[in-house]
Amino acid sequence: MPTFGYLISERPELRLRFLNPAHARLYANVRVNEVAVVPLTQPAVRPNAALEPGALALVGLTSELNQHGAAALEQLLRYLKRCRASGLVLQALGHVPHVPPAIRTLAEQLQLPLLITTADTQWQGVNEHLQQQRALMAERQVEQLDGLLSSLPSQLANPHAADRIVSWLATALDADVVVHSDGRGLLASAPETSSNLARAAVLSTPSPDGVQHRIVQIHGTEDETVLAIGSHRPFDETAGRLIQHAAKVLGLCEQARRDHHAAVLAPRAVSQAATQLLLTGQVVTGQVIAGTISRELMDTDEVIVRIIDTGAQEREPTLELCERALHGKALVSPCPGKDRQIIVITPTARDEVVEPDLRRIVGSREWLLMGESTPYALEASGAGYTEAAEAVRHAARAPERIAVGAEPKFAPLLPRREAQAWAKSLLAPLLGKPEHETLLHTLPTGLSFKGTEAAKGLQIHRNTLRNRLDRAASLLGLDFDRLNDRVLVLLALNILALPAPEDDVADVQAPALADLMAGPEVKEWAQHRLRALQADHRDLLETVRVWLQRDLSVKETARALGLSASTVRARTARASQLLGVDATTEFVSVHDTDVVSIADIYIASYLLTGTPELKDAPAPS
Known part of the structure; x- marks a missing residue:
């Protein structure tokens, strides 16, 4: 210009x-x-x-x-x-x-x-001269864009390609530019501020007086995607040519993006399948499937499980970044039940190259959080996931937004041989029976998470999940509509996920649950786990105790305490924040809450206050 x-x-x-x-x-x-x-x-x-x-x-x-x-x-x-x-x-x-x-x-x-x-x-005649100079400069910029296009074919699928073209167009026109999709929202913006003049055109919000808008459809996209420009000056013929040229290039970017997605879809599905198999204890099958990505990828005794929380709108670009950085080094999978989380399972021998990449990714994006487990045996990957899921809840307060490990777990504190005997006794109707293998693999996810999330994670219909849980409960003589019985089974599964004791437990008689939890260390654990509630002046511990006793029913808890439902929700929400758990209190059913994050709290409350009572399963007939 x-x-x-x-x-x-x-x-x-x-x-x-x-x-x-x-x-x-x-x-x-x-x-x-x-x-x-x-x-x-x-x-x-x-x-x-x-x-x-x-x-x-x-x-x-x-x-x-x-x-x-x-x-x-x-x-x-x-x-x-x-x-x-x-x-x-x-x-x-x-x-x-x-x-x-x-x-x-x-x-x-x-x-x-x-x-x-x-x-x-x-x-x-000076204005005619200025117009000629602007046209010449615009033509030179078009030539520059052609040069950019000729150097980009192998990189058009890069998520930053659209950002580069939008930034170029904003500079060339001295205007504000956005690319917006009906299905995917805002894809690129220059400048990246809420005051961007072009946003008003696509979001149908008021714009300042005198602002001119131009909207051009980007062809070749699977949804309605447009290029929008906002400027304080009218668009002349030269500006119109530049806008059309940029729209064509952006269309090529979209085509490259779709081709890239098609290319990565198969390996992503494989990685997701292998991840789910490992987390549900199907180790051999998971290793075989992981081997199709990279030979010997999961040929390991120990793994570290990490969960990256990306925010609902950021998972896909972060997931693609992790897939590119960690291909062949770790399993990277979107969490089926949590649309803002990514699961990364890394063999401990390869963690020295994986950890720096993940820390760099999290450090460069201030909205990301990461929870990391301590090393777990491969067959205990599910327990590693649980630890990482708890750690990520504390990551916002952790240095570099990365939390390692979690609150001390209850199951490892129990005497190993006796605990294994108790757990095997509780789950005996399902253990070692091929016809019930599907039910057994359904329990960790099905009992831990909200029904919809659990069904997504297991890739089954919610009605199928409910039928499996009802069948398992019938065989075990339990009622999974009761929080008590869910906690019992989750505890038994956690015990069996731990490394087996060296001595055979076949000759060990299964103790009563109360005897199993009689050690002084478990009482110390309970006091440590609930210390944040005991220090709060609103007696949050009492509210949580009654809420657990009433199977997470806000309505019943409010009636028992003489409080309003809104007060109960506020207190349980505050308690959840202090304890680092995910407790939904808008509903009244255990099926609408992440029970995996509440089971330890239930046990700790019982050990510390005696309520809610944790009743052992009836002895098998």
Whole structure:
């Protein structure tokens, strides 16, 4: 675009110079879109004849400024500032005009440069020249974009390709630009601020007066995707060509993105399948499937499980970034039940190369959180996931937004041989029976998470999940509508996920649950786990105790405590925050809450207060 520096150096016949020589350095690169002749006697406020932003006003002075002329010039300066003019030229034929200090000071305050010229007819045709220069520059920019396009084919699928093109177009037009999709929301923006003028066009929100909008459909997309531009100046023919050119390139980016998704869809499905198999204890099958991604990927004894919380709108780009960085080094999978989480399972031998990549990814995106487990045996990957899921809840308060490990778990504190005997006794109707293998694999996820999330994670219909849980409960002699019975089974599963004791437990008689939990270390664990509630002045522990006793029913808890339902919700929400658990209190059913995050709290409350009572399963007949 033509600038002050260009007019001064390339058009010497205009005899144009800054009134203040120091302004040559400050304003040399200010763009000039047109030259507008403005008589000094013309009223300064002209609603129907506003100057185009970037216009250079030219005022002819036939004599020295008197008091009336100085006042008119002051009014004109303020008007030019409102119009976002680029500057003011004072034209005085045959002499250099005297500009009062007050006018100079006002121009400085308004950041509006003053220039002087002694040329007359030489200014004729200058606007045609400016338009030609803008067209030539636009054509050069098109050539540059063609050059960019020729260098991008292998990179068009890069999620930043659209950002680069949008940034280029915003600079070329001196405008605000966005790319928006009906299904995927805002895809690219320049500038990346809420004040972007183009956002109003796609979001149907009010825009400032005088803003011009242009919306162009991007072809070749699977949904309605548009390129929108917002500017304070009208779009000329050159701008229109640039916009159409950019839209075509963005269409190619979308096509490349779809091709890329097709290319990564198969390995992602494999990684997700292997991850789910490992987390549900099907180790051998999971290893075989993981081997199709990279030979010996999961040929390991120990793994570290990580969960990255991305926010609902950010998972896909972060997931693609993790897939590219960690391919062949770790299993990377979107969490089926949590649409804002990514699961990463890493063999401990490869963690020295995986961990730096993940820390770099999390560190470069301030909205990401990561929870990390300690090393777990491969067959105990599910327990590692549980630990990582708890750790990620604390990550917002952790250094670098990465939390390692979790609150001490209850199951490892129990005497191993006796605990294994108790767990095997409880789950005996399902253990070692091939016909019940599907039910057994359904229990960890089915009992831990909300019904909808659990069904997604297991890739089954919610009714199928419910039927499996009802069948398992019938075989075990339990009622999974009761929180007590869910906690029992989750505890048994946690025990069996731990490394088996060296001694055979076949000769160990299963103890009663109360005897199993009689050790002093479990009481210390309970006090430690609930310490945050005990320190709160609102007696949150009592509210949580009754809430657990009433099978998470807000309505029943409110009735028992003589409180309003809203007060119970507020207290349980605060308790959940203090304890680092995910407890939904809008509903009244255990099927609507992440029980996996509440089971430890249930056991700790029982150990510390005696309620809610944790009843052992009935002895098998």
